[in-house]
Amino acid sequence: MFDTVFTNLHAATMRDSADFGIINNAAIGVTDGKITYIGPDAGIATQDNVIDLDGAWVTPALIDCHTHLVYAGSRADEFERRLQGESYADIAASGGGILSTVRATRAASDDALYEQMTARFTHLFREGVFGIEIKSGYGLDLASEGKMLRAATRLRDELGVPVQRTFLGAHAVPPEFNGNADAYVDYICDIMLPALAAENLIDAVDAFCEKIAFSAQQVEKIFTAAQKLSLPVKLHAEQLSDCGGTETAARFCALSSDHLEYTNETAIKAMAEAQMTAVLLPGAFYYLREKQLPPVDLFRRHGVPMAIATDHNPGTSPILSPLAILNMACTLFRLTPVEAIAGMTRNAAKALGWQKRMGTIDTGMDAHLAVWNISHPRDLCYTLGGRPCRAMITGGLYNPFE
Numbered sequence: 585m586f587d588t589v590f591t592n593l594h595a596a597t598m599r600d601s602a603d604f605g606i607i608n609n610a611a612i613g614v615t616d617g618k619i620t621y622i623g624p625d626a627g628i629a630t631q632d633n634v635i636d637l638d639g640a641w642v643t644p645a646l647i648d649c650h651t652h653l654v655y656a657g658s659r660a661d662e663f664e665r666r667l668q669g670e671s672y673a674d675i676a677a678s679g680g681g682i683l684s685t686v687r688a689t690r691a692a693s694d695d696a697l698y699e700q701m702t703a704r705f706t707h708l709f710r711e712g713v714f715g716i717e718i719k720s721g722y723g724l725d726l727a728s729e730g731k732m733l734r735a736a737t738r739l740r741d742e743l744g745v746p747v748q749r750t751f752l753g754a755h756a757v758p759p760e761f762n763g764n765a766d767a768y769v770d771y772i773c774d775i776m777l778p779a780l781a782a783e784n785l786i787d788a789v790d791a792f793c794e795k796i797a798f799s800a801q802q803v804e805k806i807f808t809a810a811q812k813l814s815l816p817v818k819l820h821a822e823q824l825s826d827c828g829g830t831e832t833a834a835r836f837c838a839l840s841s842d843h844l845e846y847t848n849e850t851a852i853k854a855m856a857e858a859q860m861t862a863v864l865l866p867g868a869f870y871y872l873r874e875k876q877l878p879p880v881d882l883f884r885r886h887g888v889p890m891a892i893a894t895d896h897n898p899g900t901s902p903i904l905s906p907l908a909i910l911n912m913a914c915t916l917f918r919l920t921p922v923e924a925i926a927g928m929t930r931n932a933a934k935a936l937g938w939q940k941r942m943g944t945i946d947t948g949m950d951a952h953l954a955v956w957n958i959s960h961p962r963d964l965c966y967t968l969g970g971r972p973c974r975a976m977i978t979g980g981l982y983n984p985f986e
């Protein structure tokens with residue numbers, strides 16, 4: 585009747601935000617890679633191909649909805665410089681920061697980039713992730729941005745991982761356009777975006793709206809070009825200051841606005857109106873020792889769903905542990921455990937426009953699930969370390985860890 589049935593498990597379906605959508609003593613039936621039964625163990629007929637999960641907890645696979653997973657090089661030297669008092673902005677202004685990773689990424693071969701990215705993905709997978717957004721933005725020219733997006737495409741096509749490939753040409757102004765950000769924005773809109781879209785390498789378009797990066801007016805130009813190509817947009821906004829990015833993003837009905845520590849209530853109302861998701865990134869907040877918290881109560885009050893992601897990148901969030909990020913979302917940003925886990929499942933799916941496919945355990949959804957040795961779903965936020973992920977179920981296939 586089913587291709588596989590998983591029994592003897594407790595499910596945190598995440599269908600209900602009050603109580604993790606818990607179903608104790610549950611079973612999950614899978615057919616053709618989709619969930620075709622979720623309910624009481626007792627309600628499912630016996631058949632072949634039954635996998636007994638021995639009382640483990642099952643959640644939707646975690647979705648990392650904001651990452652910069654493709655890059656070469658390390659920025660551990662800048663980590664040390666910041667510890668000695670230099671700021672992220674000072675280091676960027678002196679030619680380090682994003683541009684240091686651009687130099688290393690441009691110099692790397694296609695295979696080296698792919699292998700380093702895949703190794704990083706393996707760490708995320710080992711902690712429950714199957715479903716990821718991957719940004720370009722360390723190439724900043726046509727050949728190198730294409731190289732990054734092709735690496736992300738290979739992860740999708742060779743390993744079957746759900747990947748959203750996001751073009752982040754507007755991450756920094758490259759050396760060729762030094763002092764001429766407007767000319768670089770024209771190059772993005774007129775050359776890179778159309779060429780990479782024609783090669784079918786782009787699923788979404790992002791930009792970094794910040795004093796040290798691009799203005800809201802420049803973002804508007806890029807979003808207009810994206811809209812002409814029918815590509816959804818999203819924005820790095822209000823991470824270090826409020827430059828009006830989120831209000832611009834809302835006018836384009838962006839999928840999400842990300843970071844948001846310095847956003848304001850007017851912008852949040854615009855997000856609610858445009859049905860956007862707020863993507864919160866506690867890893868960057870932690871590494872930069874930021875003080876200004878994102879306005880979590882205002883997101884709650886205005887009904888803006890909150891997603892949580894690693895923001896994995898070599899500068900401000902070199903973290904490959906989604907579970908550490910869940911913990912930080914609670915300890916640093918004061919999210920409740922159910923909000924944090926919804927932020928990496930249901931709301932992360934929404935941030936990518938994937939809510940009809942992934943993010944909850946429900947019939948019709950892709951059978952991408954994480955299996956945990958825990959005694960309650962809140963444990964995923966509570967402990968650090970301990971390797972609680974026992975197995976991953978990907979498209980209904982059972983992949984146990986050792």
Ligand code: DI6
Nearest residue numbers: 682792820868897898899900
């Ligand atoms: N905000 C961030 O935190 C990352 N990108 C961005 O726009 C940092 C990227 C880096 O420093 O390499």
Ligand code: FE
Nearest residue numbers: 650652820895
């Ligand atoms: Fe980022």
